[in-house]
Amino acid sequence: MPLVSAYDSLERLWSAPMPFLFQRRCGPEDRAIPRNYIYTCLNDALAASGRPLRDPDASGLDDDEDDDGAED
Secondary structure, three states: OOOEOOEEOOOOEEOOOEOOOOEEEEOOEEEEOOHHHHHHHHHHHHHHHOOOOEOOOOOEOOOOOOOOOOOO
8 A cells, every 4th residue: 555645634734654544546646535525425325325424422424624633
C-alpha cells in the first residue's frame, strides 16, 4: 500500500506519509480519501438500506467543523 500524506481540516496540518486505508489514484499520484467523503458514502449507502449511520448518542453522523477534538 503506498504511503501518502493527507490534510486534516480539523487540525489544519498535513500528516506524515502513512498507508491510509482509503486511497485513490489521481493522475500520477495516490491520495487519501477525505473523512467527510467516507462519511457521505457510508450515510448514503445506509440510508438507501433504511438504516442511517448514528453516533452512540443516536444523533446523526456528520462532519461538523466545531468538533471537540475527539478521535473519530
